[in-house]
Amino acid sequence: MIHFPLLLLLSLVGCDGYKFLVYSPIFGYSHTNFMGAIADTLTEAGHDVTLLMPIMDTEQEKKTGVKLTKKIVKVPGDPRVIEMMRYEGEILKQIWTMEPSIFALMQIATNMTKSFTFQCEKVFSDEALMKQLEDEKFDVGIAEAFSICGLGEYPSQGIFDLIKIPASIVTFSGVHMEAIAAAIGEPIAPSYVPGAIAREGDRMSFVGRVKNVIDVVLDRKFFTNIFESEISAFRRRFGPQFKGYEELFVDASYVVTNSNPYLDYPRPMLHKTVPIGGIAVSIDPKKNKLSAEWDALLNERNTTVLVSFGSIAKSIYMPHKYMYANGVEEYPP
Template identity: 55%
Template sequence: MPIMDTDQSDKTGVKLTKNVIKVGIDPRVEEMMKKKGELFSKAWAMEPSFYRMMQMAGNMTMGFAYQCQKVFNDDVLMKRLEEEHFDVGIAEPMGTCGFGLFKLLNIRATMAAVSTVHMDTVSAAIGEPVPPCYVPGVMSTVGDRMNILEKLKNIVGQFLGALFFRGVFDKETLELLAETSYVFTNSNPYLDYPRPMLHKTVPIGGIAVSTEPGKNKLSAKWDAILSERNRTVLVSFGSQAKAIYMPHQYM
């Protein structure tokens, strides 16, 4: 588990796994994270344009690359991982470090887990079509019902996105993605836009939600908050748009 944000170092997100190997933060990433308040604040105020989204994605990609170098340069860690003889490797495609690591450790069965709904580059790598006439690109600001101008913008956006990620997904990385057994996406087929999908693409959005009432019991803190009113709507903006950095005029 590479640590990129020291404030989140204790949040592993796992319950059953006990053997969690943590890799300390790279000095260059640590320097970048000193300005995280400024960076995350921009997520709220930036214009909803493709260029702005690409600019923010570029900063994230640079941080992933620095942290990846730290992982591969740790000989003790590499030897320890090699001795584990893993059967399956699961990694996030946005930071391609994991798939290179699987190749180095000779882990043949691999899976991709996308934290967003879909990634155009991943879809293209596995041979999954992304028709721009009715499938909005990953950085698109429109839905699936587009006029002629919006369709043109969507085509340009998909092209520029592929051009941008060419610096992240080189030919070898795309081949590694194509070899994955499954691609899990954080998408709910009942809520997402209709799109063609291969059988290896598995939407698992909401898989952690239990239908058993006993498992959905709230903590005392949240029970008190939600009991203050007859109706309460809880909104989460995701990990990249932290409410703590929300401008005061939005509150």
Template identity: 35%
Template sequence: MRCLFPTLFLVLLTSQPILSYNYLVFCPLFAHSHHKFLAKIADTLTLAGHNVTFLVPVIVREYENIKYLEHTTDVVYIQPDEELEKIGEDADYSMFWKADFGIFSFVPAVQRFNKMFEQFSDNLRKDLSVLDKLKDRKFDAMIFEALAFCAHQNRVNFSQFPAIHDYLGIKAIFPSWSMTHMTELSKSIGEPASPSFVPTTVSPFGDQMTFQERLLNTIGDLSGFLLAPPAMRSYKYPHQVLDIEEIKSKAPFVFVNSNPFLDFPRPTLSKTIAIGGISVNVTQMREEKLSEEFDDILKKREKSVLISFGSILRSSEMPDEYKYTIVRVIKSLPDVTFIWKYETKDIKFAKNLPNLHFSKWVPQTALLADSRLTAFITHAGLGSVNELSYLGKPAILIPIFADQFRNAMMLARHNGSITLVRKDLGDFEKLKKSVDAILNDESYQINAKTLSHQLESQPFSPHDLLVKYAEYGARFGEIPSLDPYHRKMSFVSFFMIDIILFLSVILIGFVALLVFVVRLILRTILIRKLKIN
């Protein structure tokens, strides 16, 4: 016992005190992937020993009963009024099964997001009781998705929409993004985001672009100015307009769902923290047990393929032509088992196919982690791309809309996938050839496994990066030394147009003087020759 007390005293003396911070994670419930990303951030901070409040304005009730949180228990729901609920229900993404997605095709969706958050802010302004109850929790930091401008935003003109972090007196904010890259967020913190080699969020191009593609990517990059959200006013008297650019620029760090070992390489600032893959827990996925139903399905044949187009784009809403083509391909491969996530019971188009199994819900991560699943046919949603990348599954990617095109191009660089366009679902020969290749060409399997090993072996895990930087930001708040001065430079100064013009004038003057001197010398020599003659 005598030896024990000095040891305990030494441990207490040398140990560092563990600080627990109070975080508010603001997560409007309107889409599965966005909610899952923020829920994982909340759970990660909770597991690290911090106090996390998950503020959830319900917009789309479809997702209200889905369990996204596993460890965070302090959840505050804000129920919608009829108008807000209607805005959430009016979203119709089935149109993208029939119409080609272009850079400007997503404009109506962005406008709907603006209207949605505008309505929520208006509702909140009328009843501040929820926020008043949160004031006592004295939050050290707030994490939110940059898309949800009601958390922090303003723009140019005056409006009546307030900012939550300002009302609660939260000094440190962490804008985040559930996709790989947001040009507007990069620009607000002064991060280079040249459209010449950095694809925008919804760009269908990679980092190697032709002139026409760079032109379209640039136009898409500039379109952000046309879709600016409304101004935001403080809830507190005198209700001044909040400057969005200054607010976001003062964020200690921003969290983006990008992984440098998977995404396109691009220049970033020290305050941009890439936590791509934070929603993927490889160890947990490999420990998941399949139900007896799915286990029996995978036992039937040597090779198996999972087909899923996510939660927003429903397979049941795709054109019949695509369904029939997929069924023809499946019929032509009787030795391969296909599991198709299909949302309705209307499956008359695929009767009596012993190697095809429909299911309204599939345990996607458990299936991807199972060695008996050979390949994945998917829409290239970022969640699915991260999961199949970490688990080393070759895939056929068929992007339909939004960031899915960028995700498909991003993964294609690693040579473990095949990318098709939406219309290829109606081309039997092309679809059959792609499925044959992904099943039988070993190079796809090898390259997918290589990427998986690289992601698992990365020096710092996304979880560690999130916790360390979130703690650092909550402790010190704004870090002016990380704010680049070039953010305040004019267009002329930043691109050195004045320097180029100045040096050009000097060069032109020097060349002109040189020409004059040479001409003068030649003229003098010529005159002398004429005199001699």
């Protein structure tokens, strides 16, 4: 019995959480919300989490996506980025009435590529910020692959390398991204797996498969343009030896996606890819309590259908003639 208290005392080993740096540019609320959910989940588990948030869209500056994580470092937006985001905002106001145009789409894609590159330069050129983050001695860096600016792990390259973070995790707030899959050696099968921006399901005709291949190629090209532009910015600053974006993805320990394996289409995956779809959805009744205004609105009828168009097609700019669509009229209250 004498040894029991001693054994009990020896079993009380202190456990320290890891230090995480989550790189989350403010440019789209769904992306910010997803990264914020990851940060809060880690914080709730007892880890030390810091959020690094370059401000690309000043209208969303206060939307951090976090409730529990308190350490937030915001980086002011590059003036060129702010102007481009303003231009893009004016274009999106017309999205309900504008005619489909490949040229307008290409202009938006070009602006996004430049925006992420300029903002990346703004971050890694801030030597005081880089020194501040390096002194924190983070264990793991997490960044979304909409931009590769935050990726890299010591002694690789990237912002996480500049501040000597030894491990990195890639995330994406959508489903599986073809650009990442190709980089890490994960199979891409457009003949039977719908792409991320596919217009059809997994039962495709020959024409449907051709369209799916085109969608996969275009989606991959959109993201690789952003990645290559940012890599060029790093190489201009730090030299031509800077790794390509493919190697940054390969060096990452995991690729975490917002895909739900129960709802998504079956596809071949590596063990490196971890789907965590639904992490941003709260199932806690206390957290999901509605405000008095919404509670009263939803109690006016037995059934209410809420239609959301996301952050691209904002309903505030919807013409009145669209507000009572024929499809909705077919379902009387």
